[in-house]
Amino acid sequence: MNFKEELKKRAKMVEEALERFLPPSSAYPPLIHQAMRYSVMGGGKRLRPSLVMAGAEAVGGSAASVLPAACAVELIHTYSLIHDDLPAMDNDDYRRGKLTNHKVFGEAIALLAGDALLTLAFQLLAENKAGSPEDNLKVIHEAALGAGTKGLIGGQVVDTFSAGEEVDEVTLEYIHRNKTGALYRISVRTGAILAGARPEQLEALSRYAEHLGLAFQITDDILDLVGEERIIGKPVGSDLKNKKATYPALFGLENSREKASLECSRALSALRDFGKEADFLRSLVEFVINRDY
Amino acid sequence: MNFKEELKKRAKMVEEALERFLPPSSAYPPLIHQAMRYSVMGGGKRLRPSLVMAGAEAVGGSAASVLPAACAVELIHTYSLIHDDLPAMDNDDYRRGKLTNHKVFGEAIALLAGDALLTLAFQLLAENKAGSPEDNLKVIHEAALGAGTKGLIGGQVVDTFSAGEEVDEVTLEYIHRNKTGALYRISVRTGAILAGARPEQLEALSRYAEHLGLAFQITDDILDLVGEERIIGKPVGSDLKNKKATYPALFGLENSREKASLECSRALSALRDFGKEADFLRSLVEFVINRDY
Numbered sequence: 048m049n050f051k052e053e054l055k056k057r058a059k060m061v062e063e064a065l066e067r068f069l070p071p072s073s074a075y076p077p078l079i080h081q082a083m084r085y086s087v088m089g090g091g092k093r094l095r096p097s098l099v100m101a102g103a104e105a106v107g108g109s110a111a112s113v114l115p116a117a118c119a120v121e122l123i124h125t126y127s128l129i130h131d132d133l134p135a136m137d138n139d140d141y142r143r144g145k146l147t148n149h150k151v152f153g154e155a156i157a158l159l160a161g162d163a164l165l166t167l168a169f170q171l172l173a174e175n176k177a178g179s180p181e182d183n184l185k186v187i188h189e190a191a192l193g194a195g196t197k198g199l200i201g202g203q204v205v206d207t208f209s210a211g212e213e214v215d216e217v218t219l220e221y222i223h224r225n226k227t228g229a230l231y232r233i234s235v236r237t238g239a240i241l242a243g244a245r246p247e248q249l250e251a252l253s254r255y256a257e258h259l260g261l262a263f264q265i266t267d268d269i270l271d272l273v274g275e276e277r278i279i280g281k282p283v284g285s286d287l288k289n290k291k292a293t294y295p296a297l298f299g300l301e302n303s304r305e306k307a308s309l310e311c312s313r314a315l316s317a318l319r320d321f322g323k324e325a326d327f328l329r330s331l332v333e334f335v336i337n338r339d340y
Numbered sequence: 341m342n343f344k345e346e347l348k349k350r351a352k353m354v355e356e357a358l359e360r361f362l363p364p365s366s367a368y369p370p371l372i373h374q375a376m377r378y379s380v381m382g383g384g385k386r387l388r389p390s391l392v393m394a395g396a397e398a399v400g401g402s403a404a405s406v407l408p409a410a411c412a413v414e415l416i417h418t419y420s421l422i423h424d425d426l427p428a429m430d431n432d433d434y435r436r437g438k439l440t441n442h443k444v445f446g447e448a449i450a451l452l453a454g455d456a457l458l459t460l461a462f463q464l465l466a467e468n469k470a471g472s473p474e475d476n477l478k479v480i481h482e483a484a485l486g487a488g489t490k491g492l493i494g495g496q497v498v499d500t501f502s503a504g505e506e507v508d509e510v511t512l513e514y515i516h517r518n519k520t521g522a523l524y525r526i527s528v529r530t531g532a533i534l535a536g537a538r539p540e541q542l543e544a545l546s547r548y549a550e551h552l553g554l555a556f557q558i559t560d561d562i563l564d565l566v567g568e569e570r571i572i573g574k575p576v577g578s579d580l581k582n583k584k585a586t587y588p589a590l591f592g593l594e595n596s597r598e599k600a601s602l603e604c605s606r607a608l609s610a611l612r613d614f615g616k617e618a619d620f621l622r623s624l625v626e627f628v629i630n631r632d633y
């Protein structure tokens with residue numbers, strides 16, 4: 048499998064589906080729909096929806112059948128980015144090289160566009176045709192739990208209030224497990240549940256997602272550091288002085304690389320009992336550890 | 341029926357249930373849970389959850405069985421108030437005589453508390469035990485539609501962007517139908533659907549809710565005007581000069597009173613085929629037109 052080609056193919060499927068599921072820019076009131084589309088159609092690797100599809104395939108389901116659910120997870124991810132970028136939170140002007148939503152549409156519309164994407168996510172999950180009604184309710188319940196204060200929002204709260212503070216390992220892991228990990232876990236489980244996963248399959252895929260999420264976050268921290276060093280010549284270790292909550296800041300670069308590698312091995316081990324239908328999930332692990340972007 | 345006693349009894353049921361469904365203030369991370377509780381447990385008439393319960397009773401169901409759904413609607417209402425009060429939106433310091441959420445907890449936590457309440461609402465709807473799984477999915481779908489850009493959020497967008505502008509009747513009705521009306525409609529329909537309403541019952545209850553919502557909004561506008569006149573001696577008609585989008589501003593006080601009264605008659609007519617099991621809904625109409633708060 049050429050993994051990067053395969054990932055692109057999936058991203059294209061997701062983007063075509065998002066195009067269908069988002070209200071047109073012209074729908075009244077147009078400004079809010081333009082703002083929603085601006086951030087959702089603004090690129091990205093579409094890793095989370097690809098995980099939903101791969102979760103379905105791993106247990107014998109089809110990628111296409113879980114597209115509404117895959118898009119729902121991407122909408123939850125996008126809403127969290129828009130709100131995270133607001134002046135009251137991280138106050139970021141750029142994301143993925145583009146102006147952030149509130150820089151283009153103003154704070155009021157950015158706030159409401161985030162609200163609307165979260166709401167639309169649950170609409171899509173309720174419209175989903177794959178899986179039994181019981182399975183769809185289970186997916187909605189898990190999505191709400193994972194996106195709530197015991198998941199995504201909990202991670203954001205602790206992240207926001209520990210900026211500039213001394214952060215210990217327990218707190219750092221809490222932030223990453225919740226701010227990033229919770230959506231990875233939901234993504235794989237959503238696909239698997241809708242495709243009729245057995246309990247032991249679901250349990251194994253959940254472990255896979257948790258280790259993958261941590262590996263992804265650690266390499267993200269490493270890339271930030273190494274990237275900065277290469278581009279602006281900032282010495283390795285300056286994040287440590289700034290007390291930024293990152294793995295390299297807490298453990299050093301080499302230990303962080305080992306930790307990422309260990310999480311990857313654990314992710315692969317979790318897939319032990321799956322056949323070639325889980326190959327995309329396996330290749331994703333290689334991609335996460337070796338990526339340079 | 342002593343309607344005010346009955347409404348208080350229902351508000352108490354809802355508040356006890358909200359107390360159970362909201363995470364405790366001490367749950368990690370505590371600040372977000374304190375902020376959620378601050379606004380949800382901050383009083384209010386609990387009209388929307390009472391409508392959910394009354395919708396169930398009107399078609400022979402029980403109020404208690406739809407309590408999680410009733411609480412979900414109240415959480416959606418509260419999230420919209422918290423976000424509406426933020427500096428980026430209406431920038432209000434007080435609500436119901438108490439400091440607004442962001443004045444107590446800061447903007448970041450208020451933003452996330454709103455997000456968390458919306459998310460928790462969908463969690464409660466997915467946990468709900470009344471109704472078949474199909475009915476619960478239908479309720480979640482309707483709640484997402486009504487809370488989204490074709491409902492609540494659409495109304496907020498148009499309201500925010502027409503502040504200070506000349507607003508015509510069509511726009512005013514759009515704002516009220518969506519910003520207020522959509523949740524009234526969802527409330528009654530949610531209770532009725534979960535209690536197994538027949539299509540013609542659901543249709544009649546939807547008409548009831550739409551007329552009740554408009555009547556409520558018009559009397560709200562009238563009370564604002566008359567209340568202000570009595571308290572700060574501002575002459576009737578000053579809202580007209582300030583181009584505030586209200587019914588009295590557009591139609592004058594007397595025409596607005598007639599309009600509210602007409603909407604009430606229409607709401608009552610919609611209940612024509614219901615027996616005494618819809619008496620709470622009928623009394624609510626009287627309450628809405630005659631209230632002084």
